[in-house]
Amino acid sequence: MKFHAFLIKYAEISIKGKNRYRFEDALIHQMKTALDPVGKFLFKKEQGRIFVENTDEFDYEDALDALGHVFGINAICPVVVLEDFSFDQLKEETIRYIGEEYTNRNFTFKVKAKRADKRYPMHSQEIC
Numbered sequence: 001m002k003f004h005a006f007l008i009k010y011a012e013i014s015i016k017g018k019n020r021y022r023f024e025d026a027l028i029h030q031m032k033t034a035l036d037p038v039g040k041f042l043f044k045k046e047q048g049r050i051f052v053e054n055t056d057e058f059d060y061e062d063a064l065d066a067l068g069h070v071f072g073i074n075a076i077c078p079v080v081v082l083e084d085f086s087f088d089q090l091k092e093e094t095i096r097y098i099g100e101e102y103t104n105r106n107f108t109f110k111v112k113a114k115r116a117d118k119r120y121p122m123h124s125q126e127i128c
Contacts, residue, residue: 003060003078003079003080004053004054004055004079004080004081005051005052005053005054005078005079005080005081006051006052006053006063006064006067006076006077006078006079007049007050007051007052007076007077007079008027008031008049008050008051008052008067008073008075008076008077009048009049009073009074009075009076009077010024010027010048010049010050010072010073010074011074012072013027013072023072024045024050027050027070027072027073028043028045028050030070030071030072031043031050031052031067031070031073034066034067034069034070035052035063035066035067037062037066038058038059038062038063038066039054039056039057039058039059039063040054040056041053041054041058041063042054042055046116047116051079052067053079053081060078064076064078080093080097087121087122087127110128111127111128112128113127113128115127
């Protein structure tokens with residue numbers, strides 16, 4: 001499974017009140033500058049987070065390194081973009097990913113879900 005995007009979380013910018021959009025735009029500008037040598041990316045602001053997406057091939061490690069040097073980023077979360085056909089498909093893809101990435105399956109893990117789209121047919125507790 002290849003990562004196609006990043007979810008960028010930032011901390012201090014979110015408390016800037018009415019100037020928040022300026023700080024978000026400045027952060028996006030710095031990310032664009034850092035990622036220019038890696039490839040072309042699309043940036044989307046959504047609910048206190050920034051999605052950075054690329055539909056072409058790119059070097060994941062180079063992109064992660066470039067974003068790691070941008071001041072103001074609190075966390076970089078790799079994202080796999082999937083068509084939303086059903087919850088069962090999402091579950092199967094997740095199980096397949098864990099099987100490929102973690103050969104030693106002697107562990108437990110927790111699923112914590114937050115629905116950005118409240119129209120999704122399942123509640124967060126049902127997903128968990």
